[in-house]
Structures are given as C-alpha cells and as structure tokens.
Amino acid sequence: MSDFDKAWERLAAAARKAPGAADDSAPFGFSTRVAALAFEAGRPEPSAFGRLALRAALVACLLALAAVGVNYSAIKGAFADEPPAAAGDDPVSEVVNLAS
C-alpha cells in the first residue's frame, strides 16, 4: 500500500464521520410541486392518426414547395407576358376622341 493509499484511506475515513444533513424529509410543498410538474410534462402522446396526419401535412407542404420550384419560370412568365392595356381600350381616351 503506497503512502497515498494510506493517506486517502485516512481522509476518506474522516470524511465518512462528517455528520449528514439532519432532515431528509421533503420540504413543504415540494411533493405537490413535483407531482403537478410530472403530470403537466407527461401529456399523452398524439394518436397514430394524429401522427400520420402531421406527417401527411409536412409531405404536402414539401410537395407544394417543390411544385412552385419546378414551375417557377412558367409562373413568372405568365405574369411577365401579360400584354399592357392598349391605349384604344381606354374608355377615357375613347370619350375624349368622340368629343373632338
């Protein structure tokens, strides 16, 4: 046994003699608080249908985003190709022309 082992044994033996805390009982209100927290935290798991619905919603969102991505140029083109309003279709200019 080395010097350290002997010293450690003496130290551990002395530490074991130290008085522990007198009271081991739960402090006032502790049990109630913990019980309330436990049941609050332990909410029931969603049902199988709920989980499936959530996954379906996520997949639908991804598909929608992918569809927008794939057709982005077509969507952009549809708005860009819209012909500007012809001057002849302007009812105000028509009225002015009639007056003159």
Place this chain on the structure above:
Amino acid sequence: MADDQSFDLAGCLDRVRRRDQIAARDLVGHLHPLVIRICRAHLPSRVAEEDLAKGVFLRMFSRIDQLQCAVTSTHWVSRIAVTTCIDQLRAQKRRPELRWADLSEQEAQVLDSVTAGEEVAPDEAVAAKELVQKLLERLSPEDRMVIQLLDLEQKSVAEISALTGWNQTLVKVRAFRARRKLQRFYRELNERERT
C-alpha cells in the same frame, strides 16, 4: 421512508399510473429521503439539491410505466437518481484546478495530518469531507461516482455495478484509474504547497 411498513407502494404506483396526482405526491414524499441522500452525496457544485431531486422525480415519473414490480422500486429509483447525478456532473464540464490557496485553514490542516500519517481529529471531519469533495470535483463524473460509492459510501463492486449499470470489471478499472488520478492531484496539491 420511515413508514415503510404502512406505505402501500404497489397500490400507490398503480394509482400513479392512472395519473392520480395525490398518489404521485405521496410517492414523492415516501421516496424523498432515499433520493435526497443520493443527491447530497453526488451533488455537483452550484446545483441545488432540491433541483437535482426534482430532476430525479420527473425522470422517474416519465418512466413509471417501465417499473413492473414494486419490490424492486427502491433499487430502480436509486439507479435513476445515480444516472441523473452523473448527467448533471457531465453537464458541468468545468473541473476546477485545486490549489493550496483554495483550501480553508482546517482543510489545509487535515491535508497536513493525513500526509504526515496522523489520524484526523473528530472535529475536523467536516473539513475532511469538504477536502475530499474538492479533490473529487477534479475527476470525471464517472470516476467521481465510483470513488464516492466505493470509498465514501463503502458499497461493494457488485452494488455499484447494479446501481450504475456498469459491469464489475469496468467498476474495478474505473476505481483503479480514478485513484491514480486522485494520487496525481494530491501530489500536485502537496508540491504546490512547498513552492
């Protein structure tokens, strides 16, 4: 757990599983002495024992369906308490260096006594305990746990194995390595005293 004889643990566990809050409160009250003793023994610095005990009970309630038999519940709860303490110690990554200047006058005196091969005086037991805790704080959570259980709580290797889930060989190897590390810290502490 003084009223062990009168407390209907199996019935209480059944009611807790049916989400009876009063039964849960009774169960916490019944198991608190056991849990708080484990928490106090393995309490990381800067963590309140009440918070640690609360963490143990919340973990226990989240796994209450895993407990099949009321007879083994004490051991099951002890194991949850020990693993919660190890997790808390792991979360506290910083392991402070121990210097001679960090010791109180009494702790320094205790260190002198044991180094000189003298017995520690009974009135210095608290200082000895604090010195031991300071030395243990330098170890990894697993090493600290094994030394605490083996040398301070005087549990057998089999008991430590059951409490921690480590096999007996691992417990012995951890204890050996932890003692070597303690020896190094102890030597450094004594050498720094002289420099």
